[in-house]
Amino acid sequence: MTNRAELETINMERRNALKTGGGLGLLTMFGLFGLLHSRAALAEWNKTAFSSKSMDEALTALNAASPENSADAIKLTVPEIAENGSVVPVTVVCNLPKVEQISIFVDKNPNVLAATFTIPQGTEGLVTTRVKMGQTANVVALVKADGKFYRTAREVKVTAGGCGG
Amino acid sequence: MGNPMKIRASVKDGVTEVKVLMQHEMETGLRKEADGTLVPAWFITEVKVQHQGRTVLEAQFGQSISKNPYLLFHFKGGAAGEKVAVTWVDNKGDTRTDEATIAA
Numbered sequence: 001m002t003n004r005a006e007l008e009t010i011n012m013e014r015r016n017a018l019k020t021g022g023g024l025g026l027l028t029m030f031g032l033f034g035l036l037h038s039r040a041a042l043a044e045w046n047k048t049a050f051s052s053k054s055m056d057e058a059l060t061a062l063n064a065a066s067p068e069n070s071a072d073a074i075k076l077t078v079p080e081i082a083e084n085g086s087v088v089p090v091t092v093v094c095n096l097p098k099v100e101q102i103s104i105f106v107d108k109n110p111n112v113l114a115a116t117f118t119i120p121q122g123t124e125g126l127v128t129t130r131v132k133m134g135q136t137a138n139v140v141a142l143v144k145a146d147g148k149f150y151r152t153a154r155e156v157k158v159t160a161g162g163c164g165g
Numbered sequence: 166m167g168n169p170m171k172i173r174a175s176v177k178d179g180v181t182e183v184k185v186l187m188q189h190e191m192e193t194g195l196r197k198e199a200d201g202t203l204v205p206a207w208f209i210t211e212v213k214v215q216h217q218g219r220t221v222l223e224a225q226f227g228q229s230i231s232k233n234p235y236l237l238f239h240f241k242g243g244a245a246g247e248k249v250a251v252t253w254v255d256n257k258g259d260t261r262t263d264e265a266t267i268a269a
Contacts, residue, residue, distance in 0.1 A: 110193070111228050115224055117222060117224045117238075122241045123221050123241070126237075128235070131230060
């Protein structure tokens with residue numbers, strides 16, 4: 001028993017050390033990125049995010065590494081079944097105060113991020129657009145409201161792919 | 166220059182609804198011709214919507230947005246007769262701006 005307790009303590013220490021180290025590394029990275037890109041940061045197309053191959057990669061590129069899952073905060077409307085994967089309507093509605101950004105992802109597409117909308121003050125937290133889906137996948141909505149990220153997802157079954165097939 | 170957009174804007178109870186249909190191929194860069202050659206990526210990357218000179222929506226698009234992108238959103242304010250202007254830029258640097266008058 002003592003041994004196990006000891007082991008656990010060591011593990012916790014290791015975990016904490018890793019956390020701190022990782023955090024510092026990320027901070028440094030963002031700091032450098034910020035310096036290099038501070039001028040054009042807002043308007044420039046986010047190439048890193050749009051060429052991301054996985055959800056984790058894309059979320060990190062949007063500085064939204066661990067958004068809160070909330071189907072209450074975000075209403076995501078997609079068809080359950082899409083006969084034509086090349087035109088899938090997606091509506092994201094978020095009634096939280098101070099919605100700043102809405103992003104739409106398709107988690108199994110080659111590039112997962114479909115679009116990012118910047119919502120200025122006075123514009124409602126609502127967008128509708130249409131996305132391509134190569135196969136049955138989750139459509140994910142990410143909303144930034146008052147500096148905090150929220151996400152929700154819904155599966156869309158695709159019966160015919162959207163990639164020129 | 167691209168082809169003209171269709172823009173509809175209408176105001177109701179102080180909220181303006183904007184619908185935009187852009188005409189663009191939105192090639193992913195992953196599709197192949199019948200002979201196996203890749204069709205190069207060609208898609209809208211940025212969209213900006215302005216109302217009387219004020220930006221009411223900015224968007225960045227990736228390859229996953231459908232051909233002839235559709236967009237709907239609402240902003241507060243706006244009055245019948247005022248203008249809404251939509252501008253897009255694609256990855257080849259082409260750009261186009263169209264305007265519509267807000268209907269009651």
